[in-house]
Amino acid sequence: xxxxxxxxxxxxxxxxxxxxxxxxxxxxxxxxxxxxxxxxxxxxxxxxxxxxxxxxxxxxxxxxxxxxxxxxxxxxxxxxxxxxxxxxxxxxxxxxxxxxxxxxxxxxxxxxxxxxxxxxxxxxxxxxxxxxxxxxxxx
Numbered sequence: 001x002x003x004x005x006x007x008x009x010x011x012x013x014x015x016x017x018x019x020x021x022x023x024x025x026x027x028x029x030x031x032x033x034x035x036x037x038x039x040x041x042x043x044x045x046x047x048x049x050x051x052x053x054x055x056x057x058x059x060x061x062x063x064x065x066x067x068x069x070x071x072x073x074x075x076x077x078x079x080x081x082x083x084x085x086x087x088x089x090x091x092x093x094x095x096x097x098x099x100x101x102x103x104x105x106x107x108x109x110x111x112x113x114x115x116x117x118x119x120x121x122x123x124x125x126x127x128x129x130x131x132x133x134x135x136x137x138x139x
Contacts (some may be wrong), residue, residue: 003125007058007068018055023072025050027079027106034080035089042093048076052110055116065118073110077103112123 007015026048033040041063052072084091096100100139131137 003128004057004121006060007055007064018058019068019072020075022051023048023075024079027076028083030076031080031083031085032087033087034084034091034095036092038092044070044129049109049113052113053117053120056114056119057121059121060061061112061122062115062119065121066115069110069114069117070107071110072114074103076105076110077106078108092113093097 007018010018026044030044030048032040033044052069054066055061055072059065059068079094081099084095096105
Protein backbone atom coordinates (compact mmCIF):
# COMPACT_ATOMS: atom_id res chain seq x y z
CA UNK A 1 0.00 0.00 0.00
CA UNK A 2 1.20 3.47 -0.82
CA UNK A 3 1.70 5.54 2.31
CA UNK A 4 2.33 9.23 1.75
CA UNK A 5 5.03 11.02 3.67
CA UNK A 6 3.55 12.77 6.66
CA UNK A 7 3.58 16.54 6.41
CA UNK A 8 5.56 16.80 9.65
CA UNK A 9 8.37 14.76 8.06
CA UNK A 10 8.73 17.11 5.09
CA UNK A 11 11.14 20.08 5.05
CA UNK A 12 9.65 23.28 6.52
CA UNK A 13 9.63 25.22 3.20
CA UNK A 14 7.67 22.40 1.55
CA UNK A 15 5.26 22.35 4.50
CA UNK A 16 4.58 26.06 3.95
CA UNK A 17 4.06 25.57 0.23
CA UNK A 18 1.77 22.54 0.59
CA UNK A 19 -0.16 23.84 3.59
CA UNK A 20 -0.40 27.53 2.72
CA UNK A 21 0.62 28.57 -0.76
CA UNK A 22 -1.21 25.81 -2.65
CA UNK A 23 -4.64 26.34 -1.01
CA UNK A 24 -4.35 30.12 -1.42
CA UNK A 25 -3.31 29.77 -5.08
CA UNK A 26 -6.12 27.33 -5.87
CA UNK A 27 -8.55 29.71 -4.19
CA UNK A 28 -7.17 32.56 -6.31
CA UNK A 29 -7.74 30.53 -9.47
CA UNK A 30 -11.29 29.82 -8.29
CA UNK A 31 -11.77 33.54 -7.66
CA UNK A 32 -10.77 34.40 -11.21
CA UNK A 33 -12.91 31.60 -12.64
CA UNK A 34 -15.84 32.84 -10.57
CA UNK A 35 -16.15 35.73 -12.99
CA UNK A 36 -15.63 33.59 -16.09
CA UNK A 37 -17.95 30.59 -15.94
CA UNK A 38 -19.93 28.84 -13.23
CA UNK A 39 -18.89 25.39 -14.48
CA UNK A 40 -15.20 26.25 -14.27
CA UNK A 41 -15.68 27.66 -10.77
CA UNK A 42 -17.42 24.49 -9.59
CA UNK A 43 -14.82 22.26 -11.29
CA UNK A 44 -11.95 23.93 -9.46
CA UNK A 45 -14.00 23.65 -6.27
CA UNK A 46 -14.34 19.89 -6.74
CA UNK A 47 -10.60 19.59 -7.41
CA UNK A 48 -9.91 21.59 -4.25
CA UNK A 49 -12.20 19.32 -2.25
CA UNK A 50 -10.43 16.21 -3.52
CA UNK A 51 -7.12 17.88 -2.68
CA UNK A 52 -8.40 18.58 0.83
CA UNK A 53 -9.18 14.91 1.41
CA UNK A 54 -5.83 13.83 -0.06
CA UNK A 55 -4.00 16.39 2.08
CA UNK A 56 -5.55 14.75 5.13
CA UNK A 57 -3.70 11.54 4.24
CA UNK A 58 -0.45 13.36 5.10
CA UNK A 59 -1.44 13.42 8.77
CA UNK A 60 -1.37 10.67 11.40
CA UNK A 61 -5.11 10.87 12.08
CA UNK A 62 -8.30 12.81 11.48
CA UNK A 63 -7.43 15.51 14.00
CA UNK A 64 -4.27 16.51 12.18
CA UNK A 65 -6.14 16.43 8.88
CA UNK A 66 -8.86 18.62 10.37
CA UNK A 67 -6.31 21.20 11.53
CA UNK A 68 -4.73 21.37 8.10
CA UNK A 69 -8.12 21.47 6.39
CA UNK A 70 -9.25 24.33 8.60
CA UNK A 71 -6.25 26.45 7.65
CA UNK A 72 -6.25 25.36 4.01
CA UNK A 73 -9.97 26.01 3.65
CA UNK A 74 -9.66 29.47 5.16
CA UNK A 75 -6.74 30.31 2.85
CA UNK A 76 -8.72 28.99 -0.13
CA UNK A 77 -11.65 31.26 0.72
CA UNK A 78 -9.42 34.29 1.30
CA UNK A 79 -7.58 33.70 -1.98
CA UNK A 80 -10.88 33.33 -3.79
CA UNK A 81 -12.26 36.62 -2.47
CA UNK A 82 -9.06 38.58 -3.10
CA UNK A 83 -8.60 37.28 -6.65
CA UNK A 84 -12.25 37.88 -7.50
CA UNK A 85 -12.02 41.45 -6.24
CA UNK A 86 -8.77 42.08 -8.14
CA UNK A 87 -10.26 40.59 -11.32
CA UNK A 88 -13.20 42.96 -10.97
CA UNK A 89 -15.66 40.68 -12.74
CA UNK A 90 -19.27 39.92 -11.90
CA UNK A 91 -19.73 36.63 -10.06
CA UNK A 92 -21.40 33.88 -12.08
CA UNK A 93 -22.26 32.09 -8.80
CA UNK A 94 -23.70 33.68 -5.67
CA UNK A 95 -21.24 34.14 -2.82
CA UNK A 96 -24.08 34.61 -0.36
CA UNK A 97 -25.48 37.76 1.14
CA UNK A 98 -22.25 38.50 3.06
CA UNK A 99 -19.22 37.34 0.99
CA UNK A 100 -16.62 38.05 3.74
CA UNK A 101 -18.14 35.07 5.58
CA UNK A 102 -17.01 32.76 2.75
CA UNK A 103 -13.58 31.96 4.30
CA UNK A 104 -15.33 30.76 7.45
CA UNK A 105 -17.55 28.46 5.39
CA UNK A 106 -14.63 27.15 3.31
CA UNK A 107 -12.60 26.64 6.49
CA UNK A 108 -15.34 24.47 8.00
CA UNK A 109 -15.70 22.48 4.77
CA UNK A 110 -11.91 22.11 4.56
CA UNK A 111 -11.76 20.94 8.16
CA UNK A 112 -14.33 18.21 7.48
CA UNK A 113 -12.61 17.08 4.27
CA UNK A 114 -9.17 17.05 5.90
CA UNK A 115 -10.53 15.07 8.85
CA UNK A 116 -12.04 12.55 6.42
CA UNK A 117 -8.70 12.15 4.66
CA UNK A 118 -6.79 11.84 7.92
CA UNK A 119 -9.20 9.21 9.20
CA UNK A 120 -9.07 7.23 5.95
CA UNK A 121 -5.28 7.43 5.94
CA UNK A 122 -5.09 6.25 9.54
CA UNK A 123 -7.38 3.31 8.81
CA UNK A 124 -5.31 2.33 5.75
CA UNK A 125 -2.06 2.53 7.73
CA UNK A 126 -3.58 0.46 10.55
CA UNK A 127 -4.74 -2.22 8.08
CA UNK A 128 -1.29 -2.33 6.46
CA UNK A 129 0.36 -2.61 9.88
CA UNK A 130 -1.99 -5.45 10.87
CA UNK A 131 -1.12 -7.30 7.64
CA UNK A 132 2.60 -6.85 8.30
CA UNK A 133 2.16 -8.13 11.85
CA UNK A 134 0.45 -11.27 10.50
CA UNK A 135 3.16 -11.73 7.90
CA UNK A 136 0.86 -11.10 4.95
CA UNK A 137 2.66 -9.33 2.08
CA UNK A 138 1.12 -5.96 1.25
CA UNK A 139 -0.33 -5.44 -2.21
